[in-house]
Amino acid sequence: MKITVIGTGYVGLVAGACFADIGNEVWCVDVDQTKIDKLKQGIIPIYEKGLEPIVNKNFQEGRLHFSTNLLDGFDQSQFIFIAVGTPSNPDGSVDLKYVYAVAEEIAKNLKDYKLIINKSTVPVGTGKQLRDFIDQKIKERGINVDFDIVSNPEFLREGNAIEDFMNPDRVIIGTESIRAKEQMNELYSGLFKDAEPRIIFMDVRSAEVTKYASNSMLATKISFINEISNLCEKVDANVEMVRLGVGADKRIGYSFISPGIGYGGSCFPKDVKAIINTGNEYGYDMKLLKAVELINETQKAHLFDKIQNYFDNKKDGLKGKTIAIWGLAFKPETDDMRESPSQVIIRKLVEGGTKIKAHDPEAQNEAKRLFKDIETSIEYFDDNYECLKDCDALALLTEWNIYKQPNFQLIKKHLKNPIIFDGRNQYRPSEMKEMGFDYFSIGR
Numbered sequence: 001m002k003i004t005v006i007g008t009g010y011v012g013l014v015a016g017a018c019f020a021d022i023g024n025e026v027w028c029v030d031v032d033q034t035k036i037d038k039l040k041q042g043i044i045p046i047y048e049k050g051l052e053p054i055v056n057k058n059f060q061e062g063r064l065h066f067s068t069n070l071l072d073g074f075d076q077s078q079f080i081f082i083a084v085g086t087p088s089n090p091d092g093s094v095d096l097k098y099v100y101a102v103a104e105e106i107a108k109n110l111k112d113y114k115l116i117i118n119k120s121t122v123p124v125g126t127g128k129q130l131r132d133f134i135d136q137k138i139k140e141r142g143i144n145v146d147f148d149i150v151s152n153p154e155f156l157r158e159g160n161a162i163e164d165f166m167n168p169d170r171v172i173i174g175t176e177s178i179r180a181k182e183q184m185n186e187l188y189s190g191l192f193k194d195a196e197p198r199i200i201f202m203d204v205r206s207a208e209v210t211k212y213a214s215n216s217m218l219a220t221k222i223s224f225i226n227e228i229s230n231l232c233e234k235v236d237a238n239v240e241m242v243r244l245g246v247g248a249d250k251r252i253g254y255s256f257i258s259p260g261i262g263y264g265g266s267c268f269p270k271d272v273k274a275i276i277n278t279g280n281e282y283g284y285d286m287k288l289l290k291a292v293e294l295i296n297e298t299q300k301a302h303l304f305d306k307i308q309n310y311f312d313n314k315k316d317g318l319k320g321k322t323i324a325i326w327g328l329a330f331k332p333e334t335d336d337m338r339e340s341p342s343q344v345i346i347r348k349l350v351e352g353g354t355k356i357k358a359h360d361p362e363a364q365n366e367a368k369r370l371f372k373d374i375e376t377s378i379e380y381f382d383d384n385y386e387c388l389k390d391c392d393a394l395a396l397l398t399e400w401n402i403y404k405q406p407n408f409q410l411i412k413k414h415l416k417n418p419i420i421f422d423g424r425n426q427y428r429p430s431e432m433k434e435m436g437f438d439y440f441s442i443g444r
């Protein structure tokens with residue numbers, strides 16, 4: 001089958017590479033010339049486990065093409081995927097300008113029937129609006145072309161994207177067209193033999209809501225456990241024990257109930273904001289999700305508060321201190337720092353007069369770009385132990401494997417004082433005490 005994917009970011013590149021890998025011919029299109037040039041040279045612009053070999057193999061074997069020109073594969077393609085960004089506006093609503101820019105290009109060039117498949121996360125009603133928009137543009141061209149709009153939201157997780165795409169829990173396909181349903185079924189059947197049970201067909205509007213509801217549910221679990229962890233700190237209970245007890249209930253389970261420093265990334269924060277905004281637009285107050293968002297905002301500052309309180313209690317305050325940071329990405333196995341709690345914590349530390357020495361296995365280049373305005377306060381290290389030298393404390397912000405069982409003696413040797421603030425509950429408080437650390441974690 002022939003496929004064009006418009007937008008070659010985390011979602012578009014993974015989808016394009018995976019569809020090519022099962023034998024389809026795919027054109028990945030992006031407006032970012034640098035990105036496309038890099039991809040043609042075999043350089044993957046993002047860090048995503050397992051992506052590089054799939055991209056390069058399929059590119060070399062001629063099934064995967066990269067271009068800034070939509071027309072390269074457009075006429076031949078039966079499936080046109082939209083996978084561009086849908087960032088938040090300042091009021092929490094979704095900025096659809098990239099989606100509409102793509103829709104305009106599609107409408108300008110459509111000559112025969114195609115499936116226009118929206119993989120970008122968009123608010124309910126967008127599918128219908130896109131249909132009307134493209135219809136209007138086609139009318140203006142004085143021609144008559146049939147097309148279907150399909151909602152096919154993506155659920156891959158950064159860090160596990162290839163596996164999630166190739167072996168998904170479910171594929172949601174929103175369409176009211178029998179023709180589109182059959183073709184989408186055929187396309188996804190290539191991914192897994194037992195296609196039917198995992199493909200869930202529904203109407204476009206329900207598919208659009210399903211994506212937001214799924215991310216909101218996961219964000220809710222995170223804010224829930226963070227709220228319980230804050231209570232545990234007040235009542236002197238251990239949230240890790242509570243988590244073990246709660247998660248053992250099969251109706252609840254263990255996933256997404258690890259306490260920490262709040263959710264980040266390119267999806268949860270913006271999608272929770274967007275569904276709250278949709279509620280407002282339709283006259284419904286999303287009370288639970290407003291609380292989820294508020295808890296998360298507070299939680300992002302929680303570890304900073306602990307660091308500040310510690311140094312305030314020592315009477316000398318934060319000013320003039322140097323804090324080592326392990327982990328900048330919003331989660332392990334990605335270089336993505338969008339809405340990462342590390343951004344909040346580092347900025348607060350720097351505002352408080354602190355210098356930062358930072359390490360992250362993959363996100364340092366992204367951090368340099370994001371922290372340009374405070375670059376004189378941050379130094380980056382390729383070695384996570386070098387980063388500790390002459391620091392007043394270590395703060396662990398992302399649970400990369402490399403930090404899970406570190407050489408504590410070396411940590412002690414390098415830090416000025418043996419103090420660890422653990423935002424991800426990676427170490428055991430009793431062992432840390434035995435080793436002579438002042439150790440602070442979340443909810444215990």
Ligand SMILES: NC(=O)c1ccc[n+]([C@@H]2O[C@H](COP(=O)([O-])OP(=O)(O)OC[C@H]3O[C@@H](n4cnc5c(N)ncnc54)[C@H](O)[C@@H]3O)[C@@H](O)[C@H]2O)c1
Nearest residue numbers: 007008009010011030031032084085086098101120121154
């Ligand atoms: N990142 C994730 O984990 C994830 C998971 C599921 C769903 N989503 C959703 O998928 C969508 C894409 O997310 P992403 O993380 O891949 O975004 P991204 O920012 O990594 O990539 C988007 C790409 O689209 C390109 N683009 C913008 N306008 C274009 C145009 N007119 N023509 C061609 N290319 C254009 C950009 O240059 C960029 O490379 C969003 O709606 C997001 O919410 C993301």
